[in-house]
Amino acid sequence: MKLLIVEDERQLSDSIVRFLGSEDYLCEQAFSYEQAYERIATYEYDCILLDLMLPGGTGLDLLKKIREVSPQTGVIIVSAKDSVDDKVAGLRLGADDYIAKPFHLSELSIRVFALLRRKCFMSNNVIESGGVTVDLLRRCVEVDGVALDLTKSEYEVLLFLIENRRRVVSKSALAEHLSGDVADMMDDFNFVYAHIKNLKAKLADAGITACIKTYYGVGYKWIDE
Amino acid sequence: MIKKRSLIYTTLRYFIVCTVIIFALMTPMFYLLTRFFYAEDLIDVIQSVESGSGIPPLDLERDIMAGMMMHFMLTFIILSMALFITVRFITRRLWQPFDDSLAKAERFNLERNDVPDFTKTDISEFDRLNDTLFRLMSKNSDAYRIQKEFTENASHELQTPLAVTRSKLDLLMQENLTEGQMSLVSELYQLNTRMGHLNRNLLLLAKIESAQYDRLEKIFLSEFVGHLLPSYKLLSDNCEVVFRQTNSDNKEVLANPVLLECILNNLVVNALRHTSGGLIVVAVENGNRLIISNPSDGIPLNPEDVFRRFRSDNSGTGLGLAIVKAICDFHGWQIEYSHTVNRHMFTVLMA
Numbered sequence: 231m232k233l234l235i236v237e238d239e240r241q242l243s244d245s246i247v248r249f250l251g252s253e254d255y256l257c258e259q260a261f262s263y264e265q266a267y268e269r270i271a272t273y274e275y276d277c278i279l280l281d282l283m284l285p286g287g288t289g290l291d292l293l294k295k296i297r298e299v300s301p302q303t304g305v306i307i308v309s310a311k312d313s314v315d316d317k318v319a320g321l322r323l324g325a326d327d328y329i330a331k332p333f334h335l336s337e338l339s340i341r342v343f344a345l346l347r348r349k350c351f352m353s354n355n356v357i358e359s360g361g362v363t364v365d366l367l368r369r370c371v372e373v374d375g376v377a378l379d380l381t382k383s384e385y386e387v388l389l390f391l392i393e394n395r396r397r398v399v400s401k402s403a404l405a406e407h408l409s410g411d412v413a414d415m416m417d418d419f420n421f422v423y424a425h426i427k428n429l430k431a432k433l434a435d436a437g438i439t440a441c442i443k444t445y446y447g448v449g450y451k452w453i454d455e
Numbered sequence: 456m457i458k459k460r461s462l463i464y465t466t467l468r469y470f471i472v473c474t475v476i477i478f479a480l481m482t483p484m485f486y487l488l489t490r491f492f493y494a495e496d497l498i499d500v501i502q503s504v505e506s507g508s509g510i511p512p513l514d515l516e517r518d519i520m521a522g523m524m525m526h527f528m529l530t531f532i533i534l535s536m537a538l539f540i541t542v543r544f545i546t547r548r549l550w551q552p553f554d555d556s557l558a559k560a561e562r563f564n565l566e567r568n569d570v571p572d573f574t575k576t577d578i579s580e581f582d583r584l585n586d587t588l589f590r591l592m593s594k595n596s597d598a599y600r601i602q603k604e605f606t607e608n609a610s611h612e613l614q615t616p617l618a619v620t621r622s623k624l625d626l627l628m629q630e631n632l633t634e635g636q637m638s639l640v641s642e643l644y645q646l647n648t649r650m651g652h653l654n655r656n657l658l659l660l661a662k663i664e665s666a667q668y669d670r671l672e673k674i675f676l677s678e679f680v681g682h683l684l685p686s687y688k689l690l691s692d693n694c695e696v697v698f699r700q701t702n703s704d705n706k707e708v709l710a711n712p713v714l715l716e717c718i719l720n721n722l723v724v725n726a727l728r729h730t731s732g733g734l735i736v737v738a739v740e741n742g743n744r745l746i747i748s749n750p751s752d753g754i755p756l757n758p759e760d761v762f763r764r765f766r767s768d769n770s771g772t773g774l775g776l777a778i779v780k781a782i783c784d785f786h787g788w789q790i791e792y793s794h795t796v797n798r799h800m801f802t803v804l805m806a
Contacts, residue, residue, distance in 0.1 A: 239615050239618075239619060241619045241622075241623075242615070242618055242619045242622055245619065245622035245623060245625070245626055246622065248626055249622070249625060249626060249629075310611055310614040310615055310618070331614050331615065331617070331618040332614060332617045332618035332620075332621045332622075332647075332651050333618065333621075334621065334625060335621075335622055335625040335626070336625065383689055397629055398628040398629055400624075400625070400628065400644055402644065402645075402648045403625075408689060409686055409689055409690060410686075412686055412687070412690060412720050412724060416690065416724060416727070416728065420692060421689065421690050421691070421692045423692075424692040445628075445637055446634070446637070446638070446641075447637070447638055447641035448628060448637055448638075448640060448641040448644065449628065
């Protein structure tokens with residue numbers, strides 16, 4: 231999978247490369263409008279992360295260009311401008327997703343993952359990890375052929391953890407994933423703890439005990455081996 | 456260029472003109488008075504002398520005194536009338552530019568940035584007043600705009616370093632850290648999250664105040680609240696959020712949906728944050744009154760401070776209720792805090 235990261239803030243770009251690079255992604259970077267334009271015109275990418283405010287031009291113009299040369303490329307807009315208008319303009323021009331800065335790398339990672347799965351018809355709509363099978367189309371979870379009865383939030387938490395497997399996922403990333411902007415106003419994320427606790431109990435009932443590791447105060451990690 | 460005169464000068468001029476006109480109009484009165492009162496004895500004397508019957512008996516002293524008094528009276532009446540007319544009618548016209556400026560200054564709204572055009576006047580004091588008012592208003596307006604822009608720009612600029620810091624922390628968390636290091640990372644993460652919230656809220660506040668959310672829609676309030684409720688239930692692990700509606704005739708409110716959701720989020724989350732167990736009630740009455748209440752420990756909040764920035768407790772960002780107030784002001788809605796039977800209650804009247 232080939233990714234292009236168009237972001238003028240070098241440090242942020244490097245962080246994204248390092249985080250996503252640990253997957254099977256090949257990441258390339260562009261730091262300005264010209265660089266990005268050249269790369270888009272020359273190479274083909276599966277997914278492009280696009281900042282809207284770039285030195286030398288706006289990301290929306292790049293988006294038009296991308297849609298001209300390779301309509302099948304997935305585009306996620308990454309921008310500090312979290313105004314509704316930008317979001318609407320971006321999605322209207324054919325962006326596939328939108329994420330506002332500051333974001334969690336784990337959230338970005340699952341957005342990229344979901345987009346690639348949609349775009350590239352990775353016909354595999356079943357994820358298997360650590361004995362747990364998640365059917366993404368039917369939105370259900372099985373352990374050894376036995377279905378787990380999870381609430382919507384527990385399902386979301388589990389999927390988030392599995393898609394970020396072997397990485398520590400912060401509590402606030404989970405909180406934001408579950409409740410969006412509302413989580414932004416809470417000052418503790420105890421409700422995440424409650425969902426994790428229930429999820430752990432249900433997994434333990436199904437015989438899976440050591441998959442979710444808690445890093446006290448920070449977050450959680452899915453361990454699949 | 457109109458010649459500028461001072462207020463005193465102009466008033467005096469009008470007064471004199473007025474007096475002269477009245478005197479002129481009163482000339483027949485003076486004539487009659489003199490003719491039949493003053494000169495009457497003199498005429499008698501002349502007539503008797505002409506007819507040869509000698510000078511009739513006269514009390515000159517009394518006649519002079521009476522005549523003088525009458526003249527005094529008449530002059531006094533004329534001057535009073537002139538003064539009355541000047542004050543009553545002329546002054547009103549004279550001060551009209553002042554009233555006009557005053558009305559314009561009263562209507563001036565800093566947020567709408569509409570510095571009025573003052574009407575030109577030939578009274579020098581009013582002209583100076585208008586100039587000064589205009590200068591003050593323009594300056595105020597500029598300062599306000601610059602402050603708003605500054606908040607907005609500063610928030611924009613802060614977002615990138617915040618995003619970088621968060622990404623670095625995300626990476627740092629993946630390393631093999633000891634428990635002590637992990638707890639340091641956790642603290643930094645929390646601080647980063649808090650800065651992020653603060654920044655977003657400041658940006659939001661700036662945007663509301665510069666009316667960047669001007670798209671209004673007709674919304675069924677109870678329907679809108681009903682849609683959002685499940686996400687609040689998700690957040691509440693130790694208290695219950697219930698929804699009540701009364702008299703819900705299908706009345707619509709005119710609102711910006713993004714901002715309306717923001718009001719609800721802020722009020723409900725605020726209630727959740729200050730409730731350690733119990734019932735949080737979200738109610739819609741008559742289709743346009745939103746009431747959110749939560750249990751209190753019996754001590755009411757200070758209603759003066761509730762909606763001011765950074766005045767609430769220091770657990771949240773201190774901006775939540777200020778944002779709610781700003782949104783209400785933007786829509787022209789009333790918001791009230793009250794405390795009854797051990798419950799805090801926020802009421803928004805969307806009239």
